[in-house]
Amino acid sequence: MANGKIFISYRREDTSGESGRLKDKLEQVFGQENIFYDVETLEAGLNFDQSIAKALNDSKVLLAMIGPHWLKVSDSTGTKRIQKPDDWVRKEIAEALKRELRVIPVLVNGAEIPDSDELPDDLKELSLKHAQELTSSRWNYDVGKLTEVLEKLVTKKPEPTPEPRPIPRPFVPPISKPKSWWARNYLWALGGIVGFLILVGMCVPVEEYPEQEYIQPTEDLPVTGLIDPNPDIRQVDPKGSQIYKSLELKKENNSAPAYVPNYAGKWWLREDGIRSGYFDIVQSGNEFSFKYYLFNVEVGRGSGRFEENILYTTYFEMDENTGNFSFAFQSLNGGQTWEGQTQANQQISNATLSRN
Structure with a gap:
């Protein structure tokens, strides 16, 4: 002893x-x-x-x-x-x-x-x-x-002895090798090549093309000239079907719902690495309700939301002698596990949620 x-x-x-x-x-x-x-x-x-x-x-x-x-x-x-x-x-x-x-x-x-x-x-x-x-x-x-x-009656276990940190070796810069001729003169060589190409381009004659005139089509005159580069959309598409289809496509892309993971069921709560109870969550889209159990004894209940990848309480009611409580968790793996914090009577603890 x-x-x-x-x-x-x-x-x-x-x-x-x-x-x-x-x-x-x-x-x-x-x-x-x-x-x-x-x-x-x-x-x-x-x-x-x-x-x-x-x-x-x-x-x-x-x-x-x-x-x-x-x-x-x-x-x-x-x-x-x-x-x-x-x-x-x-x-x-x-x-x-x-x-x-x-x-x-x-x-x-x-x-x-x-x-x-x-x-x-x-x-x-x-x-x-x-x-x-x-x-x-x-x-x-x-x-x-x-x-x-x-601690006044029983001796605490000894603190682990920290391992000695290695003495850093002084940095010795490597000895640089002498640069080659190309490394020392490549800018001049590239400049000469670019100047030669510019001189050659100035010597090649430019072929001129006659300016073509735009011809407005009429009922008596078929379209034989150039197409108007800036047509009036009311003449090209009088019903506006192209504009309507474009707007309808953007509406469909912008109205795509945000991803909501399946977070319903029984989740074990661990505070500062120690299991302290579990939540039984009933999910309804982004909204949810839940009951809080401490070792198979229901001690609280409430509701909350899933918003911007955060699962948090909006209302929490605890039984007598158990005080106030709230939580907020975030998942980085699609709702498989959650990490966050709990707050009980203004005391914050790091916490996790897991199904096992």
Whole structure:
């Protein structure tokens, strides 16, 4: 237990998505080896009870992820799991309190710390702990505050050592070779050739042609002279069919609709490289409506437009305790993927949309 680990305790029916998202953030700061997350950390075939006890023995802090359904989850008989002695979440937190580890309740999606009379005897101390909130609308800010507390208990992973930059070699100009006669005198040679051609052209006689007179055709006189180089369009085409066809062709070319990609369906949202939910988009030409989900829970809905290759929101409504939200994305590959930004409560994050 040189540096200690961070033990993440959660109930899968309650905060599975948020716990996985928090794990990814903490691994970036403390390293994957310092995070215990039972789904990925335990190997197949190991004794779960013994593995949990060993992980707690190597840990310095336990994060108790508590969502809106943490107390309400029941088994097939209707008994609340938190009241059962063999409930793993209860065993993890009770064992951490017994070992006097730092236990931090993490309240997710508006959950509140349970009252003492709602908890079994071995968990009543949990209601006295100072909690840390995590909300979807200010996720990065809340995780940053939690990370500041954890940095006092667990050592951060070392920064990578930058590779030494090579010492630049001094520039040595190449030694120029002596120019040939042609390279030194080609302008004079070309000038002489051009002057000779001009002199020859002046010596060739120019054949003159008599000026021809334009003859206006009449009913008695057939067209035998020159054609008028600037005819009156009203005489050549009295119905104006040529002008009409020309205008009609330009109208068709100018009225061609702009290309609109197919962007309907389910799009996964990643903010700063971390998956944080998905949009379910219903497309109607340039207009669209959508619903916003955080780990299969609908938390918002709205509408928007596709204009000048940009997909952006014109209206967005979020549920209670989730705050304001908007987005704008642009595609450089015909709607296969999208890149842009999201804004939650005036906090901007780089984001992408992808179907997988």
